[in-house]
Amino acid sequence: MSRTLTLLRLCGIAIPLIFSGCASVRSTDAMQSLGDCEKIEGLEALKSKRFVVFGELHGTAESPKFVGEVVCANSKYDRTVLALEWPIDLSPAVRAYLASKDEASAYQSLLANSYWRTRMPDGKSSEAMLSLVRRIHFLRSRNHDIEVVLFDEPTENEGRSSSLEREQRMADRLKTVLDDKSRNARIYVLTGNLHSRLTKGVAWNKEFESLAYRLRDEKPLSFNLAHSGGTAWICSRRDACHEQTFRATPTDGMEISRPTLQIVDGGVDGHSGVYFVGTISASSPVRLPQPTK
Numbered sequence: 001m002s003r004t005l006t007l008l009r010l011c012g013i014a015i016p017l018i019f020s021g022c023a024s025v026r027s028t029d030a031m032q033s034l035g036d037c038e039k040i041e042g043l044e045a046l047k048s049k050r051f052v053v054f055g056e057l058h059g060t061a062e063s064p065k066f067v068g069e070v071v072c073a074n075s076k077y078d079r080t081v082l083a084l085e086w087p088i089d090l091s092p093a094v095r096a097y098l099a100s101k102d103e104a105s106a107y108q109s110l111l112a113n114s115y116w117r118t119r120m121p122d123g124k125s126s127e128a129m130l131s132l133v134r135r136i137h138f139l140r141s142r143n144h145d146i147e148v149v150l151f152d153e154p155t156e157n158e159g160r161s162s163s164l165e166r167e168q169r170m171a172d173r174l175k176t177v178l179d180d181k182s183r184n185a186r187i188y189v190l191t192g193n194l195h196s197r198l199t200k201g202v203a204w205n206k207e208f209e210s211l212a213y214r215l216r217d218e219k220p221l222s223f224n225l226a227h228s229g230g231t232a233w234i235c236s237r238r239d240a241c242h243e244q245t246f247r248a249t250p251t252d253g254m255e256i257s258r259p260t261l262q263i264v265d266g267g268v269d270g271h272s273g274v275y276f277v278g279t280i281s282a283s284s285p286v287r288l289p290q291p292t293k
Contacts, residue, residue, distance in 0.1 A: 037072035042261035045273075046074070046186075046221065051178060053189040053212050053222040054275060055196030057246070059123025059233030059284075062277035063225055064132040066259055067190045071136065075144035079185040082136065083174060085124055085192065086150040090115050094148055098137055107134065111286065115155055121285035122235040124152075128283035132190075147185065149177055164209065167195065171214035178218055196222045197270035210270075223261065224271040226251055230280035243282040251276065 046052055054070075056063035067082070074080050086094070093113045100106030110133075116125060123129075136146050151173040153166055170191075177187060194202070197210040198220070212222050229248040235241035251274070254262055258278035268274060 037076070038069045038259070040066070040069055040073065040259050040261055041257055042263075043070065043073060045261060045263050046070070049186070049219075049221050051187050051189075051215075051218050051220040053191065053196045053220050055193030055222065055224045055271060056190060057123075057225050057227075057232050057234075057280070058192055059126055059282055060225075060227075060230075060277075060280040061126075061128040061283040062227070062280050064126075064128040064190065064283075066275055066277050067188060068132045068135045069259070070261075071146060071188055072139055072144070074186055074188070075139060075146045079145040079147075079183065081147045081149055081177060081183060081185045081187045083149050083151055083177065083187060083189040083191075084129070084133075085152045085170075085190065085195070086129075087115065087152045087155045088150050088173065089154045089156075091150045094133065094150065097133070098140060098148060100137075103134075103137055103141075106137075116286050120235055121241050121287065123233045123283065123285070125285045126233060126283040127286055130286055145185075147183070149173075151177075151189075167209060167211045168214060170195065171211040174211065174215060175218075178215070193224050193271075196224065198222050198267070198272065199270040221263070221272045222270075223273050223275045224269055225249070226254075226256070226274035226276040227280045228278055231282040232280055233282045233284050241285070243284070246280065249274075 052070075054063065054067050071080055071082050090113060093110050093115075097106045097110040133148065136148055140146055151170050153169065174187075174189065177183065189196075191211070195211045198212050198216060200207070200209055200213055202208045212220055226249045227246070229246060231243050231245050233241065234244045254264070254274070254276075256262060256274075256276040258276060260276040261273070262276070263273035264271075
């Protein structure tokens, strides 16, 4: 468990942000500051866009936090949908959590879902991803109009469908959200940076069509993660998940600071631009013991 979550549970507080100690967490000023949105350079580039995709390296603390700040800023003024690469069968549990007035109790119910114990313990089930959803719960309690939708394959289908079949079904689920005019919302997607590519083909498969490519008629903006190096929690296979070190991504010619959103003329590596988060740090998966029989 991260130091942040450990500290907050000891303090009896359910909001997963870093403070210097329990007294700070309990203060009115500190609690109010949770509703403040961190400044992101270049955020004005999203003002005219309804559909934005953020490609991430699963297993960092920084990507979910960055997207949470984007959602925070937008939801001050517009209805917002946050789409996460979590299995659709987790949707009822997430909806119940977000609708609950008793965050601490609802959070424990969410953690009781079998998702956290049965799937590959990769970065999609990280503490940072849970912190993102908890941040959304807090923002909703402060009247931010935010809906969370999930679009990945059901847990029981994990690993059973081909990559192309999965891309199509994920794209179809997002298309349903995009076509629902009653939502009248801006839609932000957080997904792996293979799924977020706007161009056809990858080095190992020239025919590969990502979910973002399949939704190109919706005119999305898509941003790839850029960072100055660090660590991420990565799984090469189910029994080989661990923290790995990564070199900085190339940002030659880009004027960036931390954090920054930047569109690149002509695109970059299959994306419209990059979002820069500085140094990345591994966020390990939520680890729950198997229930005793």
